[in-house]
C-alpha cells in the first residue's frame with residue numbers, strides 16, 4: 632500500500648482514513664495524508680466503500696435502499 636496520491640486541496644479519502652488503504656490507488660481523487668492512524672486497519676469494504684461485517688446485523692439503510700449515509704464507519708454489515 633504505497634503511492635496513494637496526496638491532494639491537500641481535496642477532502643480526505645474516507646476509505647483511507649478508516650482502513651489505512653484505498654482500493655482506487657493512484658486513481659483516487661481524494662487526499663491521502665501520510666502518517667494517519669487508521670480507525671479500523673484491515674477492515675474489508677464492498678465495492679461501494681461500505682464495510683463488510685459478517686458478524687453484525689445488515690445495515691437497515693443498505694438493505695432498503697442499497698446505500699448508506701454512514702460510509703465506512705457504519706457499524707452494520709453491507710455484504711451484497
Ligand SMILES: [Zn+2]
Nearest residue numbers: 644647653659
Ligand atoms: Zn482514496
Ligand SMILES: [Zn+2]
Nearest residue numbers: 690699705707
Ligand atoms: Zn450502513
